[in-house]
Amino acid sequence: MGTVIGGGVFFKTASVVAANHSANMTLLAWVLGGLLTICAGLTSAELAAAIPRTGGAMRYLEYAYGKPVGFLMGWAQILVYYPANIAALSIIFGVQFVALFQLPAAWKLPVAILCGLSITGLNFLGAKVGGRVQSVALVFKLIPIAVIVILGLFAPATTHFAWWPIATGQHIGWGHAFSSSLLATMFAYDGWISIGNIAGEMKHPERDLPRAIVLGLAGITVIYTLVNLVFLRTLPINAIAVNQNAAADAAMQLFGQLGGKLVTIGILISVYGAINGYTLTGMRVPFAMAEEDSLPFSRYFRRLSRRTYVPFFAGSVQFGIALIMMILGSFDLLTDMLVFVMWVFNCLLFVAVFKLRHREPELVRPYRVPGYPVVPLVALLGGLFILVTTLVTEPGLATTGLALTLLGLPVYFWHQNHRQPTQKS
Numbered sequence: 001m002g003t004v005i006g007g008g009v010f011f012k013t014a015s016v017v018a019a020n021h022s023a024n025m026t027l028l029a030w031v032l033g034g035l036l037t038i039c040a041g042l043t044s045a046e047l048a049a050a051i052p053r054t055g056g057a058m059r060y061l062e063y064a065y066g067k068p069v070g071f072l073m074g075w076a077q078i079l080v081y082y083p084a085n086i087a088a089l090s091i092i093f094g095v096q097f098v099a100l101f102q103l104p105a106a107w108k109l110p111v112a113i114l115c116g117l118s119i120t121g122l123n124f125l126g127a128k129v130g131g132r133v134q135s136v137a138l139v140f141k142l143i144p145i146a147v148i149v150i151l152g153l154f155a156p157a158t159t160h161f162a163w164w165p166i167a168t169g170q171h172i173g174w175g176h177a178f179s180s181s182l183l184a185t186m187f188a189y190d191g192w193i194s195i196g197n198i199a200g201e202m203k204h205p206e207r208d209l210p211r212a213i214v215l216g217l218a219g220i221t222v223i224y225t226l227v228n229l230v231f232l233r234t235l236p237i238n239a240i241a242v243n244q245n246a247a248a249d250a251a252m253q254l255f256g257q258l259g260g261k262l263v264t265i266g267i268l269i270s271v272y273g274a275i276n277g278y279t280l281t282g283m284r285v286p287f288a289m290a291e292e293d294s295l296p297f298s299r300y301f302r303r304l305s306r307r308t309y310v311p312f313f314a315g316s317v318q319f320g321i322a323l324i325m326m327i328l329g330s331f332d333l334l335t336d337m338l339v340f341v342m343w344v345f346n347c348l349l350f351v352a353v354f355k356l357r358h359r360e361p362e363l364v365r366p367y368r369v370p371g372y373p374v375v376p377l378v379a380l381l382g383g384l385f386i387l388v389t390t391l392v393t394e395p396g397l398a399t400t401g402l403a404l405t406l407l408g409l410p411v412y413f414w415h416q417n418h419r420q421p422t423q424k425s
Contacts, residue, residue, distance in 0.1 A: 008188030008335075009145070009224045010247035010267050011092050013231055015332050018241040019180035021169025023161035023232045026181065030228055033185030034221025039379040041192045041213045042369055044349050049209070049367035050356070055288065057193055057349060064352035068412055073345045074289050075408030080341050080401060082282030083318055085190075087325035088334040089275045090116040092244060093268060095331075099245045100264050112326050119276050120319045123283065126308035130280040137273020144266035145223060148251065152230030155254050159236050169237070179389035186343070186386065187335040188224060192217060193346070209367045230254075244331065283318050287311035296415050333397060340390045341401040343383050350380040 016026050044057070053059040058077075062070025094112030098105065123130040168177040231240060234250045243249065247267055252260030290301035300313045325334055353376050356363060369375050391398045 008190065009227050010270075011244050011331065012184050012188050012335070013228055014240055014243050014246050015184040016181045016228075017237060019172075019184060020177035021172060021237055021241060022167055022177070023237065024163055024166050025168060025177060026228060026232065027225055028166055029178070029181035029185050030225045031221060033182055033189055034217060034224065036182075036379065036382040037186075037189040037192050037221070038214055038217045039375050039382065040346060040350070041217055042210055042371075043353055043376040043379045044193055044346070045209055045213060046353050046365060046367055046369045047349060047356075050363055050365045057345065060352060061345065061348055064355055065348065068409065069348065071289075071294060071412045072405060072408045074285060074294070075411065076341050076345065076405045077282070077285050078289075078318070079321065079404050079408070081338050082278050082285065083321035083325055084329075084334040084338040085278040086116055086119075086275055086282070086318070086322040087112075087329060088331045088338075089271050089278070090322070090326055091329075091331045091334075093271045093275070095244050096248060096264065096268055096271070099248060100261060100268070109326065113323060115272065116275065116279075116319060116322055116326065119272070119279050120315055122276070123279050123315060124305065124308065124310050124312055126310060127280070130276060133276045134273060134280065137269055137276060140266050141270030141273055144247075144251075144263045144270065145227060147263055147266075148230050148247075148254070149223065149226045152234065152250070152254050153226065155234070157233040158253070159233060161232065175389075176393060179385070180393060183336060183339060183386055183390060184332075185224075186339045189217075189220070190339070190342075193349075210370050279315070279318070283311050283315035286314040286317070290314070293419060294412075294415070296411060336390070336394065337397050337401045340387065340394075340398055341405055343386050344402075344405070347380060347383040347387065350376050350383060 013026070016029055020026060020029070044060075047060040047064075048056070051060050051063050053063075055062075055074075058070045058073045061073050090112040091108070093115045094108040094110075097103070097111050097115075098108050103111075119133075122133060168174055231246060231250050234253050235246060239249065240246045248260065248264040251263035251267075254260070255263060286295060286301045287304075289295050290298035295301055301311065301317075303313050304310060305312045329337075353369060354373070357372075387398075
């Protein structure tokens with residue numbers, strides 16, 4: 001659960017509500033997003049158990065489709081996924097920080113840049129420092145969620161809404177509203193893909209892994225839905241839509257000025273920890289690929305600092321990309337783009353389950369997807385729905401994400417042709 005729960009639930013509510021202007025569709029989107037995530041987690045876990053290699057999903061794709069596809073996922077993580085997460089969460093940190101301390105709006109970007117830069121600097125001090133920041137943030141990110149859910153549900157509702165029928169706001173198409181709402185929730189559920197990695201630590205993965213996935217992700221779905229229910233009971237729809245301070249506003253409404261500010265500080269620490277997690281993990285992806293000489297300039301990417309053994313060049317490049325994204329992008333644009341790009345690879349993972357069942361029926365599978373082929377088919381259809389609707393509703397965003405990803409193909413083949421003969425062998 002710790003890899004999934006982050007700051008997304010506090011800020012993506014505004015995007016979901018803006019897409020539909022409907023309380024009941026908002027709750028439906030969070031529930032269905034959770035169910036899709038459960039199917040996705042159950043499906044990808046079969047690959048994690050059958051192909052227990054360092055590198056996770058990148059290695060599963062490489063095994064199923066060949067090195068170029070595995071490289072593309074690593075490339076997308078380097079160029080899009082990790083920098084976009086760092087940039088988007090730094091932007092939201094700046095928004096929340098400026099609102100909390102009532103600073104001029106012009107300070108949002110400088111605060112965001114300082115936030116991302118400070119975390120990169122902390123991680124340059126060593127993996128232990130980054131790990132300690134992560135441990136502290138793990139505690140703090142649960143506190144605001146617990147306070148909002150437990151106390152918020154017992155507070156008198158200031159707004160009321162109908163549970164049925166599921167409808168949208170005026171002049172908003174049902175299909176567009178629903179697809180955009182579902183896409184927005186996916187950022188908050190990000191992190192599920194690593195849940196299958198615990199298969200190797202279980203004595204009975206065929207029994208215990210599906211139970212852990214279902215209970216863990218179902219618990220997160222319930223928590224996210226309850227957090228949104230509190231927001232919808234506390235603030236009117238118009239006060240939530242496109243309001244990235246909705247969580248802070250709801251906290252102020254529920255707990256007063258002081259209590260609201262304390263909850264907001266807890267949310268800020270949660271976001272800081274989430275950025276730290278992406279920074280800590282992200283800089284090691286190009287380092288690992290450079291160790292195999294899979295990247296141009298691998299000799300730079302695999303360099304470690306002498307004292308702290310941190311891949312400082314990889315970390316510097318990662319922050320440089322994130323900095324450009326902070327300047328050019330917005331929270332919703334960046335999160336929607338990274339979700340779209342990663343779900344391209346998620347769909348390839350779901351197809352890989354079918355592909356390997358057919359190609360290698362003798363492959364040892366300590367865990368098999370329960371409900372096969374229905375569960376992986378639901379995950380695949382849900383993923384394709386997200387991709388197709390994003391292409392239709394946000395073609396510029398989707399095209400940019402695909403272009404950045406596919407740019408990796410000429411890079412891969414160019415590098416393969418220019419490697420030293422001894423390295424190729």
